[in-house]
Amino acid sequence: MSEAKNKEVLLQADKLTRRFGGLVANQDISVTLERQMIHVLLGPNGAGKSTCINMLSGDLPPSEGRIHFMGKDITGLTAAQRSQVGIGRSYQRTNIFPQFTVLENVRLAAQSRRQQPWRIFSKAMEAKWALEKARACIDEAGLGKRVDWVSGVLSHGEQRQLEIAMVLATDAQVLLLDEPLAGMGSEESASMVEVLKRLRQTRGILLVEHDMDAVFAVADMITVMVNGQLLECGPPAQIKASVAVQQAYLGTEDSFHV
Amino acid sequence: MNVQASLILKLLVVALLACVPLTGESFYIEIVGKILVMAIFAMSLDLLVGFTGLVSFGHAAYFGIAAYAVAILSPQYEAASLWYVLPASIGLSALAAFVIGLFVLRTKGIYFIMVTLAFAQMAYFIFHDTPLGGGSDGMYLNNKPSAAIFGWEPFDLTNEVHMFYFILVMMVLVYLFLTRILQSPFGRALVGIKSNEHRMQSLGYFTFRYKLGAFTLAGALGGLAGFLYAVLFGFVTPELLSWHESGNVLLMVILGGMGNLPGVIAGAFAFEAMREVFADLTKYWQLLMGGVIVAVVLFLPGGLAGIPGRIKRAMQGGDAK
Numbered sequence: 001m002s003e004a005k006n007k008e009v010l011l012q013a014d015k016l017t018r019r020f021g022g023l024v025a026n027q028d029i030s031v032t033l034e035r036q037m038i039h040v041l042l043g044p045n046g047a048g049k050s051t052c053i054n055m056l057s058g059d060l061p062p063s064e065g066r067i068h069f070m071g072k073d074i075t076g077l078t079a080a081q082r083s084q085v086g087i088g089r090s091y092q093r094t095n096i097f098p099q100f101t102v103l104e105n106v107r108l109a110a111q112s113r114r115q116q117p118w119r120i121f122s123k124a125m126e127a128k129w130a131l132e133k134a135r136a137c138i139d140e141a142g143l144g145k146r147v148d149w150v151s152g153v154l155s156h157g158e159q160r161q162l163e164i165a166m167v168l169a170t171d172a173q174v175l176l177l178d179e180p181l182a183g184m185g186s187e188e189s190a191s192m193v194e195v196l197k198r199l200r201q202t203r204g205i206l207l208v209e210h211d212m213d214a215v216f217a218v219a220d221m222i223t224v225m226v227n228g229q230l231l232e233c234g235p236p237a238q239i240k241a242s243v244a245v246q247q248a249y250l251g252t253e254d255s256f257h258v
Numbered sequence: 259m260n261v262q263a264s265l266i267l268k269l270l271v272v273a274l275l276a277c278v279p280l281t282g283e284s285f286y287i288e289i290v291g292k293i294l295v296m297a298i299f300a301m302s303l304d305l306l307v308g309f310t311g312l313v314s315f316g317h318a319a320y321f322g323i324a325a326y327a328v329a330i331l332s333p334q335y336e337a338a339s340l341w342y343v344l345p346a347s348i349g350l351s352a353l354a355a356f357v358i359g360l361f362v363l364r365t366k367g368i369y370f371i372m373v374t375l376a377f378a379q380m381a382y383f384i385f386h387d388t389p390l391g392g393g394s395d396g397m398y399l400n401n402k403p404s405a406a407i408f409g410w411e412p413f414d415l416t417n418e419v420h421m422f423y424f425i426l427v428m429m430v431l432v433y434l435f436l437t438r439i440l441q442s443p444f445g446r447a448l449v450g451i452k453s454n455e456h457r458m459q460s461l462g463y464f465t466f467r468y469k470l471g472a473f474t475l476a477g478a479l480g481g482l483a484g485f486l487y488a489v490l491f492g493f494v495t496p497e498l499l500s501w502h503e504s505g506n507v508l509l510m511v512i513l514g515g516m517g518n519l520p521g522v523i524a525g526a527f528a529f530e531a532m533r534e535v536f537a538d539l540t541k542y543w544q545l546l547m548g549g550v551i552v553a554v555v556l557f558l559p560g561g562l563a564g565i566p567g568r569i570k571r572a573m574q575g576g577d578a579k
Contacts, residue, residue, distance in 0.1 A: 057460065083462030095460075097453045108450050112462040117444045117471055124446045170462055 008035040009070075010174050010204040011087070016055050016065035018048075025051040026228050028065075033174060033204045038196060038218050041208045042239075043225035049208045050092060050178060052225070056206065057089040057176050058082040069174070083112065088172025090163040092179045092208070098152030102143060102162055105151050106134035109169035134169055141165035142195050157188030164195065175205045181214050193218055216240070224248070268520065275426055279419040288490070289534070291422045294429045295486045297526040300510040301432055301519055302479030307508070308517030309440060310472045311452030312363075315371045315504050316378025317480055319358070320351040322499030323381060324481030325488035326391045327351070329399045337404035340415065344403070348481045354381070355477020359470045378504055386496035396495030399488055415489055425486050432479055433519055439475075448472055513554055514561050521563025528562060 011033040018026040026048045033039050041049045054060035056067060058079035067075045069085055077085070097105050110130040116122075125131070138147055141164045146154060151162055160180050167175055180196070181189050189211065196218050199205060209215050215222070215236075222239045224231040226248045232239060239245055278290045299321055306312040327347035332338040362373045385391040402415045413420040439445045447468050450458045458465050488494050497503070506529065514525020532550060536543035558564055 059460070078459070080459045080462050080464050083460060089460055091460075095454065095457050097450060097457070099453065100450075104446075108446060108458075109461050111443050111446065112458075115443075115447075115463065117447070117468055120439045120442045120444045122443065123441045124443045125441070127443065166461065 009033070010035050011056065011206070012068045013052075013056060014066050014068075016052065016062045016067070018051050018055060018060065019063045024228050026055065026062075029225070029228075029230050031056075031206070031223055031233075033206050035173070035204045036200055036202070037220045038200050038205045038207055039221045039223065040215050040219040041206065041223050041225060042215060043231075046227075047225040048228040049225055051228075053089065053176050053178050053206070053208055057087060059089075083170055083172070086171065086173040087176065088167035088170050088174070089176035090160070090167055090178060090180060092182065094156070094159045094163065096151050096159055096162055096166070098150075100151060101147070102138060102149050102151050102154070102165075103131070103134055103147050105162055106137055106165045106169045107131060109166040110134050110137070112170055134165075137165045137168040138162075140168055140195075140198070142191060155188070157184045157192070160184065160188075160192065161195065164199075168199070173203055175199065175203055177205060178208045179210065180207065181209060181211045189214060272426070272430060276423070279422050284418060287418050287422050289530070291418075291425050291490055292487070293527055293530045294425045295483050295490060296507070296510065296530060297523040298429050298432050298486065299480055299483035299507050300514065300522045300526045301436055302476045302483060303507050304511050304516065304519060304522045305436060305439075305448075305472055305476045305479070307511050308515075308522070309445070309452060310448045310469060311455075312469065312473065313371050313508075314362075314374040314473075314476070315501070315508065316358075316374035316376070316381075317476070317507055318499050318501070318503035319378035319381040320355050320477040320480035321484035321487070321503065321507075322385065322494070322496070323354050324348060324351040324484035325494045325498050326385060326397075327481075328403065328485055328488045329397050329494045330391060332399055332401055332403065334400050337401040340403035340405045341407065344482075344485060347485045348478050351481025351484065352474050352478035355480075356470065356474045359473035359477075363466060363469045363473060375501060375504070378499060378501060382496055382499040382501075385499060391494065391496070394496060396493055396497075398493045402489050402492065421490060425490070428482065428486060429523075432482065433523070436479075436519055444468065444471065509551055512561060513551065515563025516561065518561070518563035521561055524562045 009032060013029065013031045015028045015030055016026055017024065017028060029052055031039065031052070041052060043049050051060065055062045058077055058081070062075065066073055069087060074082060074085060097108070100108070107130050110133040111124065111127070135147065138144060141161045143158060143161045143165055146158060151159065154162065164177070164180065181192055184192060193214055196205060219236050221233070222236055223233040224239060224245050231248055232242050232245050275290065275294070279287050281287070303314065303317045306314050324347035327350045328343050331343050331346055358377045362370060362377065365373050386394050391397055405411055405413050405415060413424060415421050415424060440449070447458065447463060451465050451468060455465050484498065487498070510525040510529045511522050512525070513528055514523065515521030532547055533543070536546040540546070554561065560567070
């Protein structure tokens with residue numbers, strides 16, 4: 001792996017601001033995500049992390065600021081268009097098709113790459129490429145044993161893995177993951193961390209996460225937000241040592257496991 | 259029910275329906291023909307309600323537009339060619355659905371219901387209050403379309419038995435067509451949209467296009483039903499487009515079981531049969547009808563289509579495992 005590749009900037013947000021009426025949920029937030037990097041958005045509840053990820057994914061238009069993906073301005077694109085250029089996301093609350101099987105969930109995600117809505121007489125299950133891709137992504141997300149299960153009956157942790165498999169099936173270069181570890185047991189959490197590390201090898205991951213152990217285990221870069229503002233951005237060691245971060249977040253009532 | 263048993267049952271039902279003309283009774287031939295037309299209409303709405311999750315309360319518009327189209331396009335003193343008026347009427351309904359869809363599909367939930375109703379009411383008043391289709395009296399279809407191709411006539415729609423089989427074949431074709439579509443990538447995406455449209459968007463689906471496709475297709479098939487209705491009865495009135503009809507077809511879908519095509523066909527049969535039977539019993543038949551529908555919604559949430567599963571579960575429960 002060359003040094004140049006390590007520095008490939010995938011996603012760049014410049015001074016994103018989002019107002020809800022008089023409330024400023026995000027003010028001048030700038031984030032840079034490189035390939036082969038896990039960038040964690042950290043902050044107490046209400047810090048504006050979800051607002052930020054929603055602006056990056058296209059679920060919420062920013063009031064001000066620009067977003068670039070691989071050099072192109074994507075600020076005006078819808079969520080579906082951003083997915084098509086290579087930005088995939090998972091949601092804080094599990095967001096799957098519960099009555100479908102695991103395979104059908106991921107197959108549907110794969111199908112989104114070759115949409116031919118006018119081909120109404122071909123059979124979806126005969127598109128081998130989509131099935132093969134779905135199986136590969138299910139394996140990559142560590143769900144290989146659950147392919148034919150109805151996804152609604154999976155454990156919470158497995159459903160989160162399924163969400164990741166779905167994002168992978170869309171060929172996403174950037175994964176925006178909103179609390180992928182939320183509500184997981186320690187074992188599930190550990191295996192998810194392994195999945196994330198594996199995915200990092202070829203993609204860029206932006207993570208919103210509360211679990212401090214996991215954050216420091218996987219993060220290459222951490223951005224700390226408080227009250228909709230960017231407090232500090234740097235490698236984990238710098239964040240750990242930062243007095244401002246400790247005062248605002250780690251030290252006081254919000255000290256998790258640190 | 260396994261696949262083979264289900265297939266045999268379906269073939270049996272079609273065979274049974276094919277026997278109706280053998281009774282030789284015009285009354286039965288016409289009324290079963292009408293029910294089959296309503297079954298096509300209900301299946302077309304089910305594509306929206308049951309598979310895409312779009313509760314349209316104005317589906318009678320597309321039924322009525324095609325019905326009027328045959329009447330208006332048919333010359334007064336000779337028969338129009340079936341091979342021209344059939345595609346033309348369906349095409350007009352599809353076009354109306356496409357244009358209306360461009361507007362209504364921007365809304366969701368209760369607003370979607372209201373806006374589809376509003377457009378259907380506009381269509382109703384166009385035929386009711388303008389001379390275009392004979393105003394509130396409606397108009398006669400003086401000559402049923404002719405199926406002749408270069409002088410050769412494969413069947414004759416003025417013959418009630420031929421007409422019946424034509425409708426039956428159309429219903430089976432619509433059923434097969436919709437079954438096939440639901441297996442296509444397009445159909446799978448529609449079901450995904452019904453389940454979770456927001457998720458489909460974040461997976462990169464341009465869901466508006468799919469919904470517009472479904473809305474247009476449903477309008478076209480509703481138009482086929484309207485065409486058959488007009489040819490079967492030989493006259494059209496604005497009431498075909500009224501909100502009562504939109505409500506009735508929605509009730510057929512609910513009664514039969516949303517998202518289940520055989521169930522919806524059964525729903526159309528049950529609805530029309532109840533209408534006949536209750537109307538014979540009392541002039542307050544709509545009260546009885548309303549009662550039955552309330553009971554179905556309360557006690558049979560899956561509609562008639564849910565009954566086989568319930569029986570199966572009840573029998574398994576009784577097995578004392």
